[in-house]
Amino acid sequence: MKTVKAEEQPFLTDVQELRSRARASIQDGAVTPAYKGDVHQAIRILQSVLATEIVCVLRYTMNAVAAAGISSDSVKEEFDEHAKEEQGHMRLVAERINQLGGTPNFNPEGLASRSASQYVQGANLVEMIKENLVAERIACEHYRELIRFFGDSDPTTRVMMERILVNEEEHANDMHDLLVAHEGRPMLPAN
Ligand SMILES: [Fe+2]
Numbered sequence: 001m002k003t004v005k006a007e008e009q010p011f012l013t014d015v016q017e018l019r020s021r022a023r024a025s026i027q028d029g030a031v032t033p034a035y036k037g038d039v040h041q042a043i044r045i046l047q048s049v050l051a052t053e054i055v056c057v058l059r060y061t062m063n064a065v066a067a068a069g070i071s072s073d074s075v076k077e078e079f080d081e082h083a084k085e086e087q088g089h090m091r092l093v094a095e096r097i098n099q100l101g102g103t104p105n106f107n108p109e110g111l112a113s114r115s116a117s118q119y120v121q122g123a124n125l126v127e128m129i130k131e132n133l134v135a136e137r138i139a140c141e142h143y144r145e146l147i148r149f150f151g152d153s154d155p156t157t158r159v160m161m162e163r164i165l166v167n168e169e170e171h172a173n174d175m176h177d178l179l180v181a182h183e184g185r186p187m188l189p190a191n
């Protein structure tokens, strides 16, 4: 009996300590004391990624609508698909900001200046594809840097950015293929 009791005591203490620690850290959400990064800096960076993704959603959505007007169904479908995927990225980043204890900034005011990529309205289909290719390349370059930045200090955010980067590289590739297929061909009736 005595040996059992001796074994139980530290176990009970551990459980109680774990419970009180868990209660004390509830307000910190997913950020445990093991988080090695600078949470405030991580949130600031992710707000800029969020703005970049929102601008991508807006640009692709506008392009999908405009491309439909100039009767190019296959390109419209591509733009639509990208708009949906950018929306997925936007959501992932917003959720991560929330997990880190921040409030995702969806304020349209100042959105363009928070974003790493620009909102440029192409005059015709080829221009739209070119602008998207530029934006995707900027995003890829920026996200590669961020993956190195988060490194081992915040593996959860790093893995999320790696998943997004895979998708952005596909987007850049898709835009490049479309450009090769459409370059030099008049796309608007006015041309
Ligand atoms: Fe994206």
Ligand SMILES: [Fe+2]
Residues within 6 Å of the ligand: 056, 082, 086, 136, 139, 167, 168, 171, 172
């Ligand atoms: Fe993209």
